[in-house]
Amino acid sequence: MSWKKKIQLLDMKSDDPIEARCSQCNYVWYERASYHLHKSYMRQLFLDEFEEKLKCKQWACKGKIKIALTNEAETEGFQGGLA
Template sequence: MSWKSDLHLSDLESGTRIEVTCRICGASRYAIADKLMANERFAQSRLDEVERDLRCSIRHCGGRVRIALGHNHKNEAYGGGLA
């Protein structure tokens, strides 16, 4: 359990940026909470579910990701070891 299982996407402020980092290749990108919620699949999701369902955006990777929020939120040192 973590903060991710307590927070729904819909709890986030509009425009919240979510950093999505691939656990495999380390590629990172930002997703905007509103944009994710616009997707039916994530509209009711908790952040741990978003993390579980998102995949790396690199076509040939498709690895699992970890997500982190920006400055307004508690942000665990999580996973570690990835550049």
């Protein structure tokens, strides 16, 4: 079972960014969950169903997209000291 089948759009914070990438033209953009939460038919969807509803925003493409959740937490490359 995919992680997209376990998370609903309602489970996300309103300012969480969702990365969307077109599988045909590779155009990438970011959606905010808050933009879709006010739509009653969208807020109950699981992320896999939400992914099926979205289409590419590029002119004349309308391809299927893949979504990914982004993490804005800082990561550090340093993991340890001298051995």
